[in-house]
Amino acid sequence: MVAVVVWNMGTSRFRAIRMAESMTVDLKLAKEEAEDGFRRFNTIFENVPIGVNVLDVDGHVLQTNPAGLELWEAESQEAIRGMSLMDQIPKTSHSMVIQGLCSALTGRSSCVEFQMIGLRGSVRLIELHAVVVHNPTRVYQHTHLLTVLRDISPQRQVESDLREAREKAEESNRSKSEFLANMSHEIRTPMTAILGYADLLAEPEQGGLGHEDKMEYIATIRRNGEHLLTIINDILDLSKIEAGKMTIESVPMRVDALIRDVMDLMQVKASAKGLSLDSIIESRIPMIIHSDPIRLRQILVNLLGNAIKFTEIGRVRLRVCYLNNDQRLRLSIEDTGIGMTDAQQASLFQAFVQADNSTARRFGGTGLGLRISKRLAQMLDGDINVTSEMNVGSVFCLDLAVGRVDEGNWLTASEARAVPVGNEPDEETTATKTSTQPLQGMKILLAEDGPDNVRLIAFHLRKAGAEVATVENGKLAVEQMTTDGTVGGKLTDSPRFDVILTDMQMPEMDGYAATRLLREKGCTLPIVALTAHAMAGDLQKYLVRSAGNLMP
Structure with missing residues (x-):
């Protein structure tokens, strides 16, 4: 009995030892797991x-x-x-x-x-x-x-940028919608006048219409046609600028001659409104600068035209000076017109935007002119800035970089005012102006598919003394130049014409293809392109195909 008890006590001790060992192992494992967990947490904590x-x-x-x-x-x-x-x-x-x-x-x-x-x-x-x-x-x-x-600063900045971009897009869409509505009105108004007065001239009962009335109707048609052409030119110019297709020249030009030419042109409009128009040359200015005279003239005409349009009483003045420190020529257009608020000035040079929507209804216009002028000024290495006050007037400053000016290339203010416009005409120009038929005896082949244009161009050519033959497309033009009257024939030994005028876009064979084919056959006659296209790429495209000249 005693032996059994001893054995049981030994067994219990053995079990206790085993349990203690097991618990020790469990605690060790738990500690290791805890340490692993802490290390994992610390790794995450340190690297998150x-x-x-x-x-x-x-x-x-x-x-x-x-x-x-x-x-x-x-x-x-x-x-x-x-x-x-x-x-x-x-x-x-x-x-x-x-x-x-x-x-x-x-x-x-x-x-x-x-x-x-x-x-x-x-x-x-x-x-x-x-x-x-x-x-x-x-x-x-x-x-x-x-x-x-x-x-979350970057996230909020992105959200802010997206929100701003969306607002700008919505504002741009609103501006474009307003522009299109205004453009529809601007196009329909002169078109209505042109068609309406043309119908009046065509009315049988108008047979007794006096000469003065007819001239008034014709003047109305011409005036509205010119206005419509201005709108179309603005749209095309902006399209070329935005597409990067506008080319800028840099040629020597006389500043004083340009100023006189523009002022003479705008004097008619100013006089019609009873406004005073003058120019002031404040200091000596460069006689000759290198720029694009056509585009610079376009800018000045637009700025002066706007000043006259928005001025009812008072004057418009062109002020010219040279900024010695900046080596820039400044042309400032000042008016005593309606003026603008700061908010209106801020959006003034944006495309499709006018200073005030009511401006379009009151004064007309597309809202493109100032945008075009500013972009052109920047392309000429210059800029346009404006200062204005409501009911007082506005000042538009065109600054152009002209660089260093040679000492002998200066005009004083008095000299600039005394110099006549432009250069003296050469003998050829004088002869052309004095001759009533400068194209006397010239034989011209005209390729044009538009009947109205054919009649108009042929009329002016014949009035100038030329003999004109007309065809409807490039294929017929080539046939006129061959011995057997076919496209595949050889050129005649003695050309029947002195010059070829061809439209660029015609059915069957356009001006491009006709010009290329004639050059391949050995035709050396001058080939002049008649085109309504204005892109620089079109000019290059035509010249590459060997057309001699381009007549826009």
Whole structure:
């Protein structure tokens, strides 16, 4: 009986040892797992790309990760340990952040946005998420808060940029819609006048119409036709500029001659409104500059035309001076017109925009002229700026870079006013002007498919003394030049014509193909292209195909 008891006591001791060993192993494994978990947590904590802060219940920093240090703009943990998060937040956001942290302390989810100021002064927009961490040995006793800080400044900037882009697109669409509505009116108005007065001239009962009435009707048709052509030219010019197809020349040109030419042109419009139009040259100016005279003239005509249009009483003045310090020529157009507000000036040079929608109804126009002028000025290495005051007037300044000016290339103010417009005409020009039939005896082949254009062009050519033969397309033009009257035939030894005028776009065979075929056959006659195209690419395209000249 005693032996049995001893054995049982030994067995219990053995089991206790085994249990202790097992518990030791379990504790060791649990410790290793805990250490592995801590290492995993620490790895995540250290490498997560968003700021993680451990705060006490009063909002003071106990620990943060490297991403958090970047948000704080701190070099080390010691630099911010014990600091209050509230110290880096504007006072206007304190109540919102405190409310979010208190919400987290009660176990509710918390997410707030606020601006955070780093230790170096950088300001970021932060999104904060907070959760409470309990002490595992004291249930319900809060020990600290775990906060996640995410810099959402880039996200909000992208959202702001997208919102701004959308608003600009919507504004652009509204402007284009208003522009199209205005353009429809601007095109229909002169078209109605042209067709209406043409119908009046065609009415049988108008047979007794006097000469003065007929001339008035014709003048009305011409005036509206010119207005319609101006609208079309503005649209084409803007299209070329926006497409990068506008070419700019740089040739020697006389400044004084350009000024006199433009002023003479605009004097008629100013006189018709009873306005005073003059020019003042304030200082000596360069006699010759290198620029594009056609485009520079276009800018000045547009600016002066606008000044006259928007001025009812008073004067319009072109003031010219040379800015020595900047080596720029300044041409200022001053008026005593209706003026503009600051808001109107801000949108003045935008395409499809007029200073005021009522402007289109009152004064007409497409709203493209100033946009075109500013872009042309920039292409000429210059710019246009405006200052204006409501009911007082406006000043548009065109500044052009002209570089250094040689000492002998200057005109004083008095000399500039005394120089006549342009150069003296050469003998050939004089002879042309004095001759009533400058094309006397010239034989011209005209290839054009538009009957109206054929009649008009042929009329002017015959009036100038030329003999004109007309064909409807390029194929017929080639046949006129061959011995057997076919496209495949050889050229005649003695050409029947002195020059060929051809449209570029025609049925069967266009001007391109006809020109190429004639050149391949050895035709050396001048071939002049008649075209409504205005793109630089069209000119290059035609010249590559050996057309001699281009007549727009």
